[in-house]
Amino acid sequence: MTRYAFDVVGELYFSRMFGFMKDKHDYRGYIASLDILLPIMTAACVMPTYFRPVFLLGGAVVPGVWDGLKKLRDIEQAAESCVHERLRLLEEGKEFKRKDIVASLFEIQQEKGDKVDFGILDVKLEIYIAL
Numbered sequence: 001m002t003r004y005a006f007d008v009v010g011e012l013y014f015s016r017m018f019g020f021m022k023d024k025h026d027y028r029g030y031i032a033s034l035d036i037l038l039p040i041m042t043a044a045c046v047m048p049t050y051f052r053p054v055f056l057l058g059g060a061v062v063p064g065v066w067d068g069l070k071k072l073r074d075i076e077q078a079a080e081s082c083v084h085e086r087l088r089l090l091e092e093g094k095e096f097k098r099k100d101i102v103a104s105l106f107e108i109q110q111e112k113g114d115k116v117d118f119g120i121l122d123v124k125l126e127i128y129i130a131l
Helices: 002-014 027-046 049-060 065-091 101-116 120-130
Strands: none
Touching: 002 027, 002 101, 002 120, 027 049, 027 065, 049 065, 065 101, 065 120, 101 120
């Protein structure tokens, strides 16, 4: 189900699936990272804010957690590269066959960005959250 969900997100956001279902593998290790990090991040979100840094630092020494935290950085870089790629295509005047969510985010940013305080950083954040 997780592979399917990631491919659906890829199709909706980027007009192409990541290949989780087709290739039957964990693209960029996203699923393995989620399996490790989701319980840790859930616990960190519900604990008192003053204890979070200690908890997360302690979690960094647990085998696998450090790799999972590095994967979060990989997802951030993937979001960044997606934004740069789409900006490049927009500057070249390329039209897309389908209007995906990323195209809609850029449309909002370009048409109403100043009015609703929605900039490129917000587009990156939305992509990061989707991934």
